[in-house]
Amino acid sequence: MIARAFFATFKAILSDRPAFLLLGVSFVLYSFFYPSAYTGQVAVRLPLVVVDLDNSASSRSLAVKIGATQQARVVARAPSLNEAQILLEDERATAIVLIPSGFGDEIRAGGQGVVSLYGNGAYLLRSGAALSGVATSLGALAVESAKDQARTLGAPAANPLKVIERPLFNTREGYGSTVVPGVVFLIVHQTLLMGLALLAATLREAQGRTKFPLRTFLGIALAFFVLGVAEVFYFSGFVFWLQDYPRGAGRLGDLLLSGGLFVSATIAGALALGSFFRTRERPVQIWIITSLPIYFLSGLSWPIEAMPHWLAVFRRLFPTSSGIQVMIGLNQMGAPLSNLWPDLANLFGLTAAYGVIAVCRLVDFSGGAGLSSLTKGRIALSQKALSGADER
Amino acid sequence: MRAFASSFVRELDFLSRNFWDRAMVSWFPAMLLGILAWVFGAGVVRDLPIVLVDQDQTQISRELGLRLDAAPAIHVVASILDFGEAKQFVQARKAYVVVLIPSGASREILQGNSAAIEVFYNASYSTASGALLRDVNSVIEDYSAKLAMRQTAALQPSGVRPPPIKVQSTLLFNPQRSYEFQLVSLLHPALLHLAFMIAVTSALGRELRDRTIGEWLCERWSTVPAIAGKIAPYILIFMGWSLVVTVYLAKFRGWPIQGRVSLLILAYLCMYTAYSAIALALVGVTRSMMQSLSVAGIYAGASFAFTGAIFPIQSASGFARVWSQILPFTWFTKVLNGQWSMAGPPEVAIGYIGILCLFTGLGTLIGLPGYINAATQPAVWGRR
Numbered sequence: 001m002i003a004r005a006f007f008a009t010f011k012a013i014l015s016d017r018p019a020f021l022l023l024g025v026s027f028v029l030y031s032f033f034y035p036s037a038y039t040g041q042v043a044v045r046l047p048l049v050v051v052d053l054d055n056s057a058s059s060r061s062l063a064v065k066i067g068a069t070q071q072a073r074v075v076a077r078a079p080s081l082n083e084a085q086i087l088l089e090d091e092r093a094t095a096i097v098l099i100p101s102g103f104g105d106e107i108r109a110g111g112q113g114v115v116s117l118y119g120n121g122a123y124l125l126r127s128g129a130a131l132s133g134v135a136t137s138l139g140a141l142a143v144e145s146a147k148d149q150a151r152t153l154g155a156p157a158a159n160p161l162k163v164i165e166r167p168l169f170n171t172r173e174g175y176g177s178t179v180v181p182g183v184v185f186l187i188v189h190q191t192l193l194m195g196l197a198l199l200a201a202t203l204r205e206a207q208g209r210t211k212f213p214l215r216t217f218l219g220i221a222l223a224f225f226v227l228g229v230a231e232v233f234y235f236s237g238f239v240f241w242l243q244d245y246p247r248g249a250g251r252l253g254d255l256l257l258s259g260g261l262f263v264s265a266t267i268a269g270a271l272a273l274g275s276f277f278r279t280r281e282r283p284v285q286i287w288i289i290t291s292l293p294i295y296f297l298s299g300l301s302w303p304i305e306a307m308p309h310w311l312a313v314f315r316r317l318f319p320t321s322s323g324i325q326v327m328i329g330l331n332q333m334g335a336p337l338s339n340l341w342p343d344l345a346n347l348f349g350l351t352a353a354y355g356v357i358a359v360c361r362l363v364d365f366s367g368g369a370g371l372s373s374l375t376k377g378r379i380a381l382s383q384k385a386l387s388g389a390d391e392r
Numbered sequence: 393m394r395a396f397a398s399s400f401v402r403e404l405d406f407l408s409r410n411f412w413d414r415a416m417v418s419w420f421p422a423m424l425l426g427i428l429a430w431v432f433g434a435g436v437v438r439d440l441p442i443v444l445v446d447q448d449q450t451q452i453s454r455e456l457g458l459r460l461d462a463a464p465a466i467h468v469v470a471s472i473l474d475f476g477e478a479k480q481f482v483q484a485r486k487a488y489v490v491v492l493i494p495s496g497a498s499r500e501i502l503q504g505n506s507a508a509i510e511v512f513y514n515a516s517y518s519t520a521s522g523a524l525l526r527d528v529n530s531v532i533e534d535y536s537a538k539l540a541m542r543q544t545a546a547l548q549p550s551g552v553r554p555p556p557i558k559v560q561s562t563l564l565f566n567p568q569r570s571y572e573f574q575l576v577s578l579l580h581p582a583l584l585h586l587a588f589m590i591a592v593t594s595a596l597g598r599e600l601r602d603r604t605i606g607e608w609l610c611e612r613w614s615t616v617p618a619i620a621g622k623i624a625p626y627i628l629i630f631m632g633w634s635l636v637v638t639v640y641l642a643k644f645r646g647w648p649i650q651g652r653v654s655l656l657i658l659a660y661l662c663m664y665t666a667y668s669a670i671a672l673a674l675v676g677v678t679r680s681m682m683q684s685l686s687v688a689g690i691y692a693g694a695s696f697a698f699t700g701a702i703f704p705i706q707s708a709s710g711f712a713r714v715w716s717q718i719l720p721f722t723w724f725t726k727v728l729n730g731q732w733s734m735a736g737p738p739e740v741a742i743g744y745i746g747i748l749c750l751f752t753g754l755g756t757l758i759g760l761p762g763y764i765n766a767a768t769q770p771a772v773w774g775r776r
Contacts, residue, residue: 018682029690036712037697037705089736160501160543161456161536163529164508167515168482168490175703178518202776246516280776281601281682285416285594288689289586292579292696293427302571303488303520306437311430325485332516335483381776 005219023195038176056104182300197283200274206380211364228263249334262323265350271358395614399621421587435572439467442489452498465527580637593671597681609767651731659727662748666720669755676762
């Protein structure tokens with residue numbers, strides 16, 4: 001009975017083209033399409049504009065040295081800050097180095113020359129980190145420039161502390177590898193949720209609220225579970241390998257367990273939610289507009305610690321929130337399951353809670369609809385539409 | 393004009409009678425806009441957890457720990473000796489950064505050498521780690537300068553001088569480094585254009601699905617104003633939402649518009665018209681509500697990633713650059729960035745708005761004949 005419902009579910013998916021596109025095709029399409037947005041490489045050398053208002057020997061030598069650092073390349077020299085700003089607005093440069101007039105005199109007199117570095121805050125996420133790199137390398141140049149000063153005044157204060165930055169885990173730090181490995185589990189979630197809801201809504205529109213025997217219900221859930229686990233492995237195995245994202249840091253068994261929990265929570269939620277839809281097209285509408293907020297609630301691109309407390313609690317209602325964290329933990333950070341237990345427990349809790357709702361809404365313990373209704377929903381809907389047209 | 397007005401009233405009447413269709417243009421997008429506003433409401437990140445591995449255990453290392461904890465973005469959740477244990481904190485997401493002070497650091501400093509402080513950051517969480525790195529760096533730099541002064545004073549009391557060059561780092565156009573401004577100003581229109589496109593695609597496709605297109609577009613000579621009258625309520629509603637989110641950020645959250653508000657509003661209007669035309673093209677070509685919605689999802693669903701406003705699209709693959717350019721939202725964000733924070737030249741913004749109008753023209757050209765034609769072909773009606 002479970003097995004027959006299992007196969008009937010796949011038959012239902014295959015016989016409904018939009019559902020098949022959503023459940024069987026869209027994630028493959030997305031797996032190639034979405035990462036392409038992030039193929040841009042992290043700018044190794046930040047394009048800079050130098051504004052030298054001092055025009056002294058010291059300032060010129062500093063400008064030359066800036067161009068020779070690893071973090072930056074000088075793309076233009078501008079006579080004033082205003083003109084440099086235009087280059088910034090045109091995106092021809094990412095930052096401006098301003099050497100004020102009097103800079104050389106100040107250094108020769110044994111004082112401190114101040115160099116200003118301006119980044120483009122309109123592109124905060126891009127320029128924030130890169131800018132601090134340039135600032136650090138400018139600071140290092142200071143020591144070299146100090147040699148002139150040292151000849152006359154003696155050595156200046158040394159730098160007692162220096163910082164060495166080392167990335168942990170996602171060591172390539174590409175744009176793609178920080179976003180896509182999280183987003184793909186949102187894609188898994190949204191396609192499963194809305195594909196299932198689409199089929200459920202079609203059934204409901206065609207023949208009203210339908211309840212199934214428990215075994216049929218389990219067969220349906222199992223079919224979607226298998227589909228979901230296959231998607232998780234398709235992304236964690238094939239796509240991450242193809243795109244060369246960090247992967248395989250955790251154990252395969254851990255991945256199977258966690259991926260399975262994430263998919264079960266998603267399927268349980270989809271069954272519970274799907275039972276409420278009454279119009280076939282509605283799930284597609286919802287799928288498109290909810291993805292952005294659900295992604296930012298996951299806590300990958302915006303730290304959970306910075307969210308208001310109630311949102312930090314509310315976000316746990318979405319399987320993606322814990323799912324993305326767990327999968328990043330396993331695929332990128334190689335975390336043992338013991339470190340991920342709060343999120344795993346949450347996924348388990350969601351499976352149970354949504355599962356109970358789904359059973360209450362969809363299971364009839366004293367019988368319920370036959371298997372044939374599974375695949376006939378769409379046909380019934382078309383016939384209904386036709387007869388409606390005849391009446392008109 | 394009569395066809396426009398009657399179509400307009402007919403659509404409003406439909407919305408007033410259908411709770412869920414009304415929800416999709418009213419409280420549902422409002423709720424999502426609200427969630428996004430709340431997520432980033434803090435704007436700047438504060439008190440993110442880090443772990444200190446102090447293997448030096450001297451007064452200097454302890455003071456560095458205190459100074460780190462005092463920085464706004466940083467909260468030292470643990471100070472331990474074992475680096476392996478610290479890594480566990482990061483794997484369990486109880487810390488984003490580990491600052492390692494190696495043993496013998498203060499001896500190096502007292503001998504007049506440099507001690508290397510190692511800062512390990514979780515690159516899987518780039519926003520949190522980036523904010524922390526900035527603060528960790530500036531704390532260490534400051535403390536380093538203090539130590540240098542103290543030390544030089546001890547060695548040669550007469551000759552204390554600051555390092556000869558100081559770097560002041562400023563962000564133009566967003567000096568507060570506010571993620572709220574950067575992200576919410578883009579995420580709100582991103583959500584709005586998706587909700588708008590879904591609403592218009594559904595409105596146009598619904599007439600085919602429900603077999604009502606024939607009686608609605610029965611008068612051949614007035615089809616164009618009738619279609620415009622159907623789309624107009626959605627443009628009005630979403631212009632309303634655009635004003636709400638703009639006022640929210642500009643007035644209530646304190647991110648005033650540096651350029652011209654009128655250009656921003658015009659850009660919103662032209663973006664919505666462009667997406668109406670694209671919706672018309674999708675429905676006109678597929679002649680199915682379901683299919684046009686699915687295609688709309690693929691086409692616009694990921695436009696936030698392809699704008700290039702968050703990640704540089706210029707250096708991405710050719711496909712990504714082309715895809716970015718065929719999305720009206722990309723051009724809209726150029727106007728928004730130029731006018732909101734940079735007070736960019738109006739001519740440039742008007743150029744981008746012109747491109748938005750091109751989409752409108754092209755979409756109408758592709759979609760209008762097919763859609764009007766479908767009104768006289770009952771065979772294509774009712775597809776689910």
